[in-house]
Amino acid sequence: MNKAKLVLTALLAGGFYMAEAQQTAKPEDTEIYTPVPPKVTPGKLEYKGAPSDAIVLFDGKNLDAWKSVDTDGPALWTVGDGIITVKKGTGNIETKQKFNNYQLHIEWRVPANITGTGQARGNSGVFLASIGKGDAGYELQVLDNYDNKTYTNGMAGSIYKQFVPLANPSLKPGEWQAYDVIWTAPVFNEDGTVKSPARVTVLFNGVLVENNVSLLGPTQYIGKPSYSVKHGASPIKLQAHGDKSEPVSYRNIWVREVGN
Template identity: 30%
Template sequence: MMRIVLCMTFLVFTQSAWADGANVSTSAGFAPEQDALPVPPPDGAIVLFDGAGTNRFLSKSGDTVNWPIEQGSLVSARGQSRSNHIVSALHFRDADIHVEFMLPPKGPGNSGIYIHGNYELQILNSQGVKEPEMQHMGAVYGFAKPLVNAALPPGQWQVYDIRYRAPRRNDKLEIVEEGSITAWLNGQLVQKDTRFGEPRSVYHPYRYNTTDYLKKIWERQKKNQTGPVFLQDHDAAVRFRNVWVKPLDERAFFYEP
């Protein structure tokens, strides 16, 4: 049996809910500090992983994750068909998302951040790429290539800060207002007010090698526009640390088996 645990008493909101309406900007006033890593979570942020005992991620089946923790970092572990993703117990609608990561010294270092399971901020060894495309670091995979190539070499800590506004749906579950993403990578703006509608990838977690647990989340998500963030397995031992989410409205809660 699933249970929904409301956690409003644990969340401190410093921004009021955004009003619904077209052309809401996710870039206005969003200039995160990324010069010195790790970046401390701000007031109102919910820590998902800190390497010191807090780990609010679950497996795709809602069980304990099997990604190892090494030297305070959560390391992506290979699974069946490149789909051993992990999913946050925290669900939210609109939010700021912070993820620090390190690519392995060899290989493509392929991974990603699936926001609401549908929209992927790409992680990939893209250093030196002169004209990055939609498969390179900084892209919203399948929707928009990065504005610049901000990728650092493997073996260095890198950082994404993402402001996410979920698509709005009507009672028929049709998108009536596109979502929006603004993203900073390693101190450079890589996405600005990037709009998106229905998911495009056939490989996102709700479609490819999915589970009953994720199917329930997806059905609920379409109705309420609230969902988790995933860290992607794509056969690369990418390291993650200091992962936190700051909800931008009052809809965040924990959803656990």
Template identity: 40%
Template sequence: MCTKQRWYGLVMLAVIALGITTHGKDFMGDWRGTLKAPDGATRTVFAQVINWGKGEYQANILESIYTQPVPEKPLLVLRGKLDGQRVQFGDSQAAIAAGTFRGATAIGELDLQPYRLESPTLGLAAPAGAEMIIGGDKGLIGLRSPRRAGGVVDLNKSLAKSANCAAYLRNSLIVDAPCQALLRCGSDDGIVVFLNGEKVYEKAVPRPLTADEDRVELSLRAGENVLMLKVLQGGGDWSAQARVVDLQGRPLAGLRYRLQPEGVPMASDGAILAWDVSGPYTQAGKSGMALAVQAFAPESDPAGATWQLVENRQPSGERWKLLDDGTIELLPKGGSMVSNYEFGDGTLHVEFRTPVMFEARGQGRGNSGVYLQGRYEIQVLDSYGLAGKDNECGGIYQLGKPLVNMCLPPGQWQTYDVDFTAPRFDADGNKTANAMVTVRHNGVLIHDRLELPKATGGAMGKEAAKGPLALQDHGNPVQFRNVWFLPKP
């Protein structure tokens, strides 16, 4: 394990290798140089210059940056205004011009030059055995948008709109050899799942449709396997969706569906786009949820039931922009992205870049999030030069603030390297140990074996042994690239 000092050294090597660079016309970024005190003593200091938009700047003069111990407060805070090709800071003589930050201040004479810190793990190649989520030779892979689940069947449109009833959806899964598979489905309201005539799952509760809410393991035999969903209706909306993948959430090799819209290829996420549908079925005096145990014709006499073909050719939507270099950019209001792959213990590598939004403030300034297992959020935000709170970049909402604020200026690529231990559960589903996380932001340790006693706000569901990676849409065009997960052996 690398020590804190070694990681800091690696980061500084990245800085030295880059050499001295300018910050461009906006002047925002890190500076390093000397402060000559009134008594003539000289020491090394740093400055973090923040652009607040409309020509307003702030410079925090600090004894150190990107390392521990974190200074309790800056040595000096300067407020400045853009004046042509320079930034003049208040009543002092300090100014940024022509690539330098110089001048007299209340604590002495500044002489600073810009430098650019870069994470030592940028571009880190996925090791053997890693699951590529964004990047690799094939570009964007392994993601879906649950807001636009493929193959949703609106039963109020396909059948007569009704209440306190049930309908059946049927298709066949065809595989060449026996295998284990995973059914991910959601429904409005409840659902009962049958495989080859046997009930394998039931959730008879009123609820809205949430894509992939249910997780059902299937044991498939070689050849044809009849999958049937019984969708219960209390009232209002009435719909369902389903997809079949392998146990890690990836495409199931060799899977075919008996019913598939003509000319439409199999959906990459395994979404079922066609069904035989039968219904609606009712029984006097019984609510929709009570019909879960009532065997109607599709259960008792499938051949004698009346079926109609219903197709939804709309696959799962991609609500992001794919750039030429394989980077993806979140589309505002496009919805969060979720990996097809689900993971437990292992190591996650994420590269991200927040947009330049100088006039935005707080949570509206380059906001996104990396949700481990879709449940524990590591915040993504432009919080360059700020205090480093649990709701700022690198923070884990309500559970832990970063040991040091490692957020770089907006527009610069950054990294999270995460060692994750999933929560543990006994045979009855009771949690016996909390999840645990160690996080390095741009190569520097910011969380050290932090226990996560609960899911954070915005979680996709209850805690579990496995779950997907989720990249949060919070309305800002944050970019991601080179994202992979290496499971622990």
């Protein structure tokens, strides 16, 4: 067998091995359970308005700043009493406007009478950059973790399946909680390779849970994250997790562009 045939055989074997590995991978392969972040009791959350230079994404009145991810048409979640609530069967929603680097404030609440366990308990997510249909993007997890055990890189305050939160300042179901996020978008070279990765800092109910972490790539439910899609400015997306979870509500959403 000549050298060219040897190389071709090796490449084919490698490709077959990778395809086989992807087929046998399971969600559990990337779940982390220990150590468990320490429980922290946060200070009282006070409802505050947006800064003067902020772009208000939800003012309690309508979803004009949002659209359906699936259809590109109007966002169909429920609006009432100054809040947005996930409406099952309508899919994810995302902002019409795209962003690079920003400061984001968003408040969320799981129902007081919530049921279920683990990931099926108030499951939603804030995708800090939406880069396609469905759940494509970089997810900051939303979940009830006041007294609800799950894998630690899938709990509230985690960068889903990547970074475990430094603490667990979750409040009881039915209480409003807040994320304050500093997002630095990834930068790509012309050939699609990563020039600088995405970075994120997250305060959860005023407690630092992600400290300027460098992301390994967009969120992956199965397998390890990697930067396989070159992209620029992106929408912010909110997740409707489907029938697996109780409806989550959001309010007081604003963003400030930083250094774009």
